[in-house]
Amino acid sequence: MFCSKCGTKIEDNSNFCISCGSKVVSNIDSQNEIAITVHQMNNRNVESQGQEEKGSGGIFVVLGWIFFSISLLFFPIIFGPAASIMGVLARKKEKTQGTVLIVMGIVGMIVGMILGILVNVL
Known part of the structure; x- marks a missing residue:
C-alpha cells in the first residue's frame, strides 16, 4: 500500500505514513468517502437547479397578460400572438x-379584431 499524500510505500497494517505522518486511509475507506462526496455534490446540484427553476418564468406570465390586455383594444394582430x-x-x-x-x-386576437370591426361599423 502507498501513502495518498506523499506516495511512500507503507505496510498494509499501518495507521500513519512513516515519511510524512499523515493518516493512512484504506482503499475501502477512501472509496466510501468518494461515494459520499459525489452523493453530496449531486444533491447540491439538484437543489440549486430546483432553486433556479422556481420563479424564472414569472416575467413571461406578466408580459403575456399585459399583451393579452392590449390585444383587446389596440393592435390585436400583433399583441394576441405576442x-x-x-x-x-x-x-x-x-x-x-x-x-x-x-x-x-x-382569444384576445380574435375578440380584439371583432371589437375593432364593431367600432368601425357602428
Whole structure:
C-alpha cells in the first residue's frame, strides 16, 4: 500500500505514513468517502437547479397578460400572438399558466379584431 499524500510505500497494517505522518486511509475507506462526496455534490446540484427553476418564468406570465390586455383594444394582430408566444415561453416553467396564456392570446386576437370591426361599423 502507498501513502495518498506523499506516495511512500507503507505496510498494509499501518495507521500513519512513516515519511510524512499523515493518516493512512484504506482503499475501502477512501472509496466510501468518494461515494459520499459525489452523493453530496449531486444533491447540491439538484437543489440549486430546483432553486433556479422556481420563479424564472414569472416575467413571461406578466408580459403575456399585459399583451393579452392590449390585444383587446389596440393592435390585436400583433399583441394576441405576442401573448401566445409569452405563454409558450412561460410553459417551460409554469405549465398551467403558460397553456392558459397561449389560449388567451388567440382569444384576445380574435375578440380584439371583432371589437375593432364593431367600432368601425357602428
